[in-house]
Amino acid sequence: MNIVVCVKQTPDTAATITVLDGKVSWGDAPLVINPWDEYAVEQALRTKEAHGGKVVALSLGPEAAREALKHALAMGCDEAILVSDPALEGKDSLVVSKVLASAIQKIGGVDMVFVGRQAVDSDTGVTGPQLARRLGWPALSLVAAVSALDPAGKSITVERMIDEGRQVVRSPLPAVLSAVKELNEPRYPSFMGIRKASKATIPVWSAAEVGLTSVPAAVLAWPEIIAPPKVETKCELIEGATPAEAAAKLADRLVAEKVL
Amino acid sequence: MANTVLVYIDHFNGAASGASWETLGAARKVAEALGGGVTALVLGSGVEALAQQAFEFGADEVFLADAPGLKDYRAEAYATVVSKLAKDAAALLFPNSSRTRELAGMVAVDLETGVTPDAIAFEVKDGVIVATRPIYAGKLLVKETCAKARPQIVTLRGRAFPMPPPQSGRKGTLTKVEAAVEAKTEVVEYKASEGGVSLTDAAIIVSGGRGVSNNPKLAPPAGMTDEKQIEVWRAQQGFALVRDLAAALGAAVGASRAAVDAGYVPYAYQVGQTGKVVSPDVYIACGISGAIQHLAGMRTSKTIIAINKDPEAPIFKMARFGIVGDLHELVPALTAALKQKLGK
Numbered sequence: 001m002n003i004v005v006c007v008k009q010t011p012d013t014a015a016t017i018t019v020l021d022g023k024v025s026w027g028d029a030p031l032v033i034n035p036w037d038e039y040a041v042e043q044a045l046r047t048k049e050a051h052g053g054k055v056v057a058l059s060l061g062p063e064a065a066r067e068a069l070k071h072a073l074a075m076g077c078d079e080a081i082l083v084s085d086p087a088l089e090g091k092d093s094l095v096v097s098k099v100l101a102s103a104i105q106k107i108g109g110v111d112m113v114f115v116g117r118q119a120v121d122s123d124t125g126v127t128g129p130q131l132a133r134r135l136g137w138p139a140l141s142l143v144a145a146v147s148a149l150d151p152a153g154k155s156i157t158v159e160r161m162i163d164e165g166r167q168v169v170r171s172p173l174p175a176v177l178s179a180v181k182e183l184n185e186p187r188y189p190s191f192m193g194i195r196k197a198s199k200a201t202i203p204v205w206s207a208a209e210v211g212l213t214s215v216p217a218a219v220l221a222w223p224e225i226i227a228p229p230k231v232e233t234k235c236e237l238i239e240g241a242t243p244a245e246a247a248a249k250l251a252d253r254l255v256a257e258k259v260l
Numbered sequence: 261m262a263n264t265v266l267v268y269i270d271h272f273n274g275a276a277s278g279a280s281w282e283t284l285g286a287a288r289k290v291a292e293a294l295g296g297g298v299t300a301l302v303l304g305s306g307v308e309a310l311a312q313q314a315f316e317f318g319a320d321e322v323f324l325a326d327a328p329g330l331k332d333y334r335a336e337a338y339a340t341v342v343s344k345l346a347k348d349a350a351a352l353l354f355p356n357s358s359r360t361r362e363l364a365g366m367v368a369v370d371l372e373t374g375v376t377p378d379a380i381a382f383e384v385k386d387g388v389i390v391a392t393r394p395i396y397a398g399k400l401l402v403k404e405t406c407a408k409a410r411p412q413i414v415t416l417r418g419r420a421f422p423m424p425p426p427q428s429g430r431k432g433t434l435t436k437v438e439a440a441v442e443a444k445t446e447v448v449e450y451k452a453s454e455g456g457v458s459l460t461d462a463a464i465i466v467s468g469g470r471g472v473s474n475n476p477k478l479a480p481p482a483g484m485t486d487e488k489q490i491e492v493w494r495a496q497q498g499f500a501l502v503r504d505l506a507a508a509l510g511a512a513v514g515a516s517r518a519a520v521d522a523g524y525v526p527y528a529y530q531v532g533q534t535g536k537v538v539s540p541d542v543y544i545a546c547g548i549s550g551a552i553q554h555l556a557g558m559r560t561s562k563t564i565i566a567i568n569k570d571p572e573a574p575i576f577k578m579a580r581f582g583i584v585g586d587l588h589e590l591v592p593a594l595t596a597a598l599k600q601k602l603g604k
Contacts, residue, residue, distance in 0.1 A: 013533055013553055017399040024400060035534060093375070094368060120533065123395050124377050126365030129335060133369040138445045139335050141362045144527075157448065161528065162358050163460055164272045165453040167332075171445040181534060182527040220374040223390070224403040235566070235579045246583050247593030250565070251601050253581060259542055259563045260464075260509065260602065 001053035001151055004104055005044040005077065005114040006131070007037040009061050009068040010121045019225050024121075033068040036116025038075075038186035039179035043146070044114045045076045046184065051151045054078045056107060060088065060099055066202055073197035074189030080200065081107070085207040085215070092220040093122075097130035102210040104135065111154070113176045117142055132176035140175050144182040263296025266323075266346050266411070268354045268363070269314055272333075274307050278461055279355030279418030281317040286382070286421045287353050288318050293384035294350050299323060301345060303338055303439070305331035315432040318424050322434050329441030335362050337443035343370035345437065349411040351389060356415040357460070364415050374406035375413040378537075380420040380560070389414060397533035397556035418460055419539050420560075453528055462512035464542045465561075466505050467531055469516035469554075471547020471568065472498030473524060475588040495524035501591040502546050508595050508602075514538070514558075516548045532557035546587045550575030567591065 011017065015029030033041075044055045057072035057080040059065045069080035083103050088095070104110055113135075118125035132139030144166060145159040154173040159166045161180050189197070207215050238253065240246030254260045265287045269280045287298045299321040300314035311322040325341050346352045346367060354360035356378050368375040379391035380401075388405050389412045395402050406412045459465060473495035480490045499513075506513045514536075515529040531538055533553040543561035548554060550566075550573055558564070559578060566579035567587045576582045583590055 011396075013397070017396045019400060024396070093365065094372065097369065121396060123393075123397065124365075124375075125361050126368070126375055126377060129362040129365040130369045132335075133339065133366040138443075139362060139366065140445075141335065142358055159451065162272075162333075163277075163458055164450070166451040168448040168451065169334075169445050170448050180527070181530075219372075219406050219409040220376070221405050221407065222402050223405060225395075226392075226401045226403070228394075228398065228401050233564070233578055233580055235576045235582045237571075237576075238581060238583045243585055243589035244593045244597075246585060247590050248597045250581060250583055250594060251597035254565070254598070255601050259565075259580075260598065 001047055001051045001111045002109050003044045003047060003053060003055045003112050003114065004107060004110050005037070005040050005055060005057050005072065006100055007041065007057055007059050007068045007072050008034040008119045009059065009065040010034040010119055013120055019227050022225060024225060031064060031067060033071040034116055034119045036118060036120070036179065037068070038116075039181060039183050040114035040116045041072050041075050041077065042184045042186040043177070043179055044112075045187070047112065047149065051149065053111075056081060058100065058103055058107075059083070060096055062089070069202055070197040070200070071189060073200050074193040075187055076193060080202045081205060082202050083205045083207075083210060087207050087215040090218065091215070092218040093124050093127045093130055094219055095216055097127055097134050098216070099207065099210060099212060100127070100131050101134035102212055103205060106205070106210050111151070111173050113174070115176065115178050117178045117180050128176055128178035135174070135176065138171045138175040140169060140171055140177045142180050143177045144180050262348060262350060263291075263294045264299050264349045265291040265294065265296060266299050266301055266349045266352045267319065268301045268342060268352070268360060269310055270355045270357050270360050271304065271307065271310060274304065274310065276310055276313060277355055277357060277418065278423065279357065279416065281426075282418065282421040282423050283353050283355040283416045284314065284317045284319060285424030286416055288424070290351055290353070290384055290389060294387060296350060297321060301325075301342060303330050303341055311434055316426040316428060316430050320432050322432060323437050324434060325437045325439035327439045327441060330439060332447035333359050334443045334445050334447065335366060336445065337441045338363055339366035339370060340442055341439045343367045346411050347371055350387075352411040352413045354413070354415040356417050360415050364413050368413050371411065373409035373411060373413060375415070376404045376406070377415045378417050379414050380417050382414065388412070397553070398537070398559060399556065417539070457510065457512035459512045459514055459529070459531065459536045459538055462538070462540050464509050464511035464544070465514045465531070465538060465540045465558075466502050466509065466511045466544045466546065467514035467516065467548060468499050468502040468519055468524070468546050469548030470518040470522065471587055472502065472519065473522070474547065477588070492523055495519070495522065498547070498588060499525060501588065501595070505544065505591055505595045508599050511544075516554045517551070545575050545579070546591055548575055549573040550578060
């Protein structure tokens with residue numbers, strides 16, 4: 001199985017995010033691999049361990065995105081490729097999906113692509129399905145379980161999370177799978193893995209090198225970034241001599257205030 | 261056609277989500293600004309009844325693609341049909357759901373246009389939709405526009421826009437469209453979630469956190485000695501109290517990441533940055549301290565009620581009402597009191 005896993009470098013989810021000079025700032029918070037992508041990497045590795053093959057981690061981003069790729073290598077990916085080009089800075093998912101699709105075509109012979117369900121920074125959750133559409137492959141989004149995989153028959157059956165439960169889908173390969181948390185428990189990078197990753201050479205591909213001679217302009221713009229208004233809520237603490245009394249008082253207040 | 265605002269009606273087995281009708285209401289505002297009409301898109305098999313509902317909620321026209329091959333939602337097939345119908349429209353709006361986010365993204369690729377997911381507000385300026393959506397799990401908001409490419413594609417968060425009042429018997433133009441279904445995938449079956457109300461649609465949510473397992477008064481069953489097993493067993497008894505309160509209120513049940521990570525309930529229950537983002541009218545947090553990741557998923561709830569034994573818990577800073585105390589005593593007492601008050 002030739003597997004590609006796409007990863008993104010994002011600020012840590014515990015970071016305080018502010019607007020500074022009209023731009024998003026995360027101060028000196030650490031940049032990490034997008035948490036959703038760890039589930040994608042883990043599933044890619046498990047698939048390789050069960051069926052053989054190779055896992056290539058792919059990222060689009062600035063030089064700093066190397067760290068996300070190193071994390072993926074330390075977890076056990078065989079190779080990593082960074083697509084980086086000043087012309088690609090600040091591009092939206094429409095462009096990103098095009099670049100990733102071109103890179104995957106350049107890698108060639110890919111059977112499966114894993115992505116995380118969304119990036120915790122831009123929160124769009126559309127890059128995976130858009131990548132699938134670009135490649136003309138089925139999008140298996142929000143995968144919570146892989147029920148069957150037949151590498152010889154090039155077929156896979158997955159359980160997708162939908163709002164009403166799960167949808168079990170059978171699909172031919174190649175396909176693009178987006179991972180949710182229920183899919184697995186990502187492993188921690190091993191000491192050996194970290195050592196290997198620190199020594200690995202990560203090739204950098206420019207937009208032209210993945211076959212995009214001209215980079216299309218982004219169609220989306222962010223005219224304004226706003227810090228949400230601080231909600232100053234005064235909490236009315238309800239007290240009572242017994243839990244029953246406090247609960248009854250709360251019930252009274254909720255009904256009186258028409259909350260319920 | 262060039263001024264038309266299209267609305268995708270999201271449904272499961274022919275039952276449309278409430279957010280679909282909210283989106284129809286929002287589409288009317290866009291259409292008024294653009295000087296066009298509102299057309300609903302209904303895709304499925306045996307779903308003609310949804311067309312009449314769409315008229316009653318404000319659609320001028322309905323494009324109905326009714327074909328056996330569209331019985332199950334399959335992204336590829338649905339995207340192809342929607343792209344064909346939307347290529348000349350000014351705007352294409354979706355109610356945000358697990359289905360439509362993917363669908364909207366794929367249609368955007370087909371039509372080489374932008375997609376703004378999960379909008380919580382919008383205005384129309386000079387023919388362009390300026391949509392507000394959360395980024396960084398709501399730590400910031402961004403105004404996003406797609407000035408040139410058409411259609412402008414936006415998915416609207418459920419419960420962020422008002423539900424238009426239905427007008428019984430209202431009529432419109434029904435246009436049946438031929439749908440050539442092309443999809444490589446095949447739906448084998450559905451597994452329903454464990455009953456109850458869907459979190460994203462719920463007007464009221466009762467959630468449990470790590471605190472649900474913290475009832476030392478509860479003696480574990482004889483023979484249970486494993487610490488972890490006892491903890492999970494205790495948590496299940498605690499969650500039963502949360503479920504009882506939810507049942508009394510017709511509410512959905514949620515959970516914090518801590519409770520999910522500890523194995524008390526499945527991930528489908530998780531509210532927060534890496535779970536579901538919800539904005540119900542009422543959110544009752546039981547034994548949830550209010551970690552930043554959890555708050556990111558429920559901060560837009562209209563009224564937050566917190567029950568926690570730690571008076572310093574951050575959840576109290578977000579809450580309108582709170583009780584400091586043991587949820588194992590307070591939650592059943594609240595259930596009983598509310599049942600009596602509300603006559604249930």
